[in-house]
Amino acid sequence: MRKALGIERVKVGARLVLATGVLSGCAAMADSGTSLLPLTSDELAVFRDQIAGCWIPPHGSDGVVRLQFDLSRSGELVGTPQVLSSGKSPEYKAAATSAVRAVARCAPYSLPAEKYETWKTVTLNFDLRDMRGY
Amino acid sequence: MSFVMGLNPMRTTGVKQLWRHACRLVAAAVTVAAISQPAYALIELDITQGNVEPMPIAISPFAGSGLQEDVAGQISQVVAADLQRSGLFRPIDPTAHIQQGMNVGTMPRFGDWRTIGSQALVTGSIAQQANGQIRAEFRLWDVFAGQQLIGQQFFTTPENWRRLAHIISDAVYQRLTGEKGYFDTRVVFIDESGPKDVRRKRLAIMDQDGANVRYLTRGDDLVLTPRFSPVSQEVTYMSYVGGNPQVYLFNIETGQREVLGNFPGMTFAPRFSPDGQKVIMSLQQGSNANLYLMDLRTRRTTRLTNTAAIDTSPSFSPDGSLVVFESDRGGSQQLYVMNSNGSGATRISFGPGQYSTPVWSPRGDLIAFTKVHQGRFMIGVIRPDGKGERILTEGYHNEGPAWSPNGRVLTFFRDTVGEQGGPQVWTVDLTGYNEQLVQTPNFASDPAWSPLLD
Numbered sequence: 001m002r003k004a005l006g007i008e009r010v011k012v013g014a015r016l017v018l019a020t021g022v023l024s025g026c027a028a029m030a031d032s033g034t035s036l037l038p039l040t041s042d043e044l045a046v047f048r049d050q051i052a053g054c055w056i057p058p059h060g061s062d063g064v065v066r067l068q069f070d071l072s073r074s075g076e077l078v079g080t081p082q083v084l085s086s087g088k089s090p091e092y093k094a095a096a097t098s099a100v101r102a103v104a105r106c107a108p109y110s111l112p113a114e115k116y117e118t119w120k121t122v123t124l125n126f127d128l129r130d131m132r133g134y
Numbered sequence: 135m136s137f138v139m140g141l142n143p144m145r146t147t148g149v150k151q152l153w154r155h156a157c158r159l160v161a162a163a164v165t166v167a168a169i170s171q172p173a174y175a176l177i178e179l180d181i182t183q184g185n186v187e188p189m190p191i192a193i194s195p196f197a198g199s200g201l202q203e204d205v206a207g208q209i210s211q212v213v214a215a216d217l218q219r220s221g222l223f224r225p226i227d228p229t230a231h232i233q234q235g236m237n238v239g240t241m242p243r244f245g246d247w248r249t250i251g252s253q254a255l256v257t258g259s260i261a262q263q264a265n266g267q268i269r270a271e272f273r274l275w276d277v278f279a280g281q282q283l284i285g286q287q288f289f290t291t292p293e294n295w296r297r298l299a300h301i302i303s304d305a306v307y308q309r310l311t312g313e314k315g316y317f318d319t320r321v322v323f324i325d326e327s328g329p330k331d332v333r334r335k336r337l338a339i340m341d342q343d344g345a346n347v348r349y350l351t352r353g354d355d356l357v358l359t360p361r362f363s364p365v366s367q368e369v370t371y372m373s374y375v376g377g378n379p380q381v382y383l384f385n386i387e388t389g390q391r392e393v394l395g396n397f398p399g400m401t402f403a404p405r406f407s408p409d410g411q412k413v414i415m416s417l418q419q420g421s422n423a424n425l426y427l428m429d430l431r432t433r434r435t436t437r438l439t440n441t442a443a444i445d446t447s448p449s450f451s452p453d454g455s456l457v458v459f460e461s462d463r464g465g466s467q468q469l470y471v472m473n474s475n476g477s478g479a480t481r482i483s484f485g486p487g488q489y490s491t492p493v494w495s496p497r498g499d500l501i502a503f504t505k506v507h508q509g510r511f512m513i514g515v516i517r518p519d520g521k522g523e524r525i526l527t528e529g530y531h532n533e534g535p536a537w538s539p540n541g542r543v544l545t546f547f548r549d550t551v552g553e554q555g556g557p558q559v560w561t562v563d564l565t566g567y568n569e570q571l572v573q574t575p576n577f578a579s580d581p582a583w584s585p586l587l588d
Contacts, residue, residue, distance in 0.1 A: 058310060121177075
């Protein structure tokens with residue numbers, strides 16, 4: 001709580017958080033395959049560019065946000081991306097939120113169906129270290 | 135960019151992850167005989183580039199009960215205007231909102247907000263309290279993650295509604311950009327009224343968006359170069375009282391005014407130290423000017439430079455260890471950085487033209503300046519080591535940059551040609567693309583930004 005020239009600020013109750021699609025995530029993960037064909041550098045570049053196009057890096061942020069998520073065969077996001085890095089600063093929180101938002105906003109992803117086993121779980125490092133200062 | 139196979143997902147934790155392990159165990163039991171290598175691989179990519187565009191955001195018109203219906207609508211409009219002016223957000227027209235009539239307790243239908251392209255959503259309610267105060271609540275929602283990012287409640291008097299809106303804007307700005315906002319701030323400036331040859335100049339103050347203009351002096355004496363204390367509601371400025379320019383200290387809350395020091399010559403360009411305890415300024419003696427530091431408690435003055443040149447416009451680095459200033463000691467007006475005790479002055483500007491009015495960013499990473507070259511006036515920034523000079527805006531006459539407290543936006547004044555022309559206050563952000571006029575009742579010059587009011 002703070003008081004600023006007659007304005008008193010308090011946090012509003014409990015946060016309302018929606019349930020995420022854990023069950024659908026389970027269904028996708030149970031579907032295992034046997035072949036692991038690597039993505040070509042072109043396929044990776046297209047995937048990376050798609051995410052970069054959906055990401056609005058927060059202006060005040062710095063550092064790296066690492067997150068992991070699962071995709072269905074049709075390229076849809078399964079569940080909510082999981083942030084693997086951690087931080088408590090406002091800069092980090094803004095960066096982490098922006099990264100999760102970018103992944104959710106960008107789906108579905110266009111990736112080669114025959115290589116699904118390779119890309120069904122993805123880790124991304126959203127790197128803001130060279131972005132600050134303009 | 136890297137391609138990683140067979141990373142162990144067990145190192146992650148959390149409820150969902152545990153559930154995921156359970157799923158995998160079931161899957162493994164079913165297919166264990168068929169699998170000769172890890173059931174999945176991970177793609178790992180580094181994303182080092184993003185899309186620099188304003189974030190689409192929806193500010194749902196705040197709900198208001200009874201007398202506060204108008205106030206509620208105005209608060210959400212001011213929040214939208216603040217965010218829009220920052221250049222980092224693009225508020226979506228409320229008439230395009232699919233989910234209408236929301237209050238702070240309404241659960242958003244996130245699909246509806248995604249449909250109109252919104253990435254974040256602000257909802258709020260204003261309610262009248264029995265004691266005459268208003269209760270304001272707002273929530274910031276992440277539309278794609280489907281979760282609340284901020285929920286806050288305020289109690290204040292109805293006349294504080296604009297400040298309330300700015301405080302909400304700052305909270306939204308900080309949560310989404312990671313840096314402090316600058317909306318709950320004020321700007322002091324020189325209000326200029328009357329014909330061009332006999333302008334009446336008054337010290338005035340306004341909210342950063344141009345609202346709530348108040349006059350601090352009556353216009354009997356010429357006033358120039360007001361500068362805000364970085365830590366308090368105090369302003370230092372120059373005034374010609376009785377024809378002699380002197381540096382003044384003015385307390386905005388109390389209205390108290392005093393002359394700083396009694397010098398034999400004219401004093402110019404005062405500016406506070408980062409702790410607000412000292413004022414650094416220029417003192418003219420003959421055809422030279424040198425820099426002096428005055429301790430506001432002891433009133434003791436220390437001479438910092440001693441040259442046969444004009445040294446002026448000093449500005450401290452935010453940690454107080456260095457000072458940037460302008461000097462013609464090398465033949466033309468250029469920027470120099472020295473230690474705060476006056477030693478080790480080094481020239482940092484080397485481009486064509488003359489450089490003046492340097493101001494150190496509160497973030498410390500840049501110095502803003504005015505540059506004149508071939509009759510054009512430019513506002514630019516340069517790193518303290520003299521590298522990375524960038525011009526943010528240029529034109530017939532631009533002058534006097536001052537930083538927002540978060541070091542992302544500069545305010546300055548731009549003069550226009552002709553009998554009807556006059557100065558107006560503008561802002562430009564560090565990209566140089568987001569230039570905005572600040573509406574003032576009369577002509578206005580020499581703006582200076584306050585710290586956050588909190």
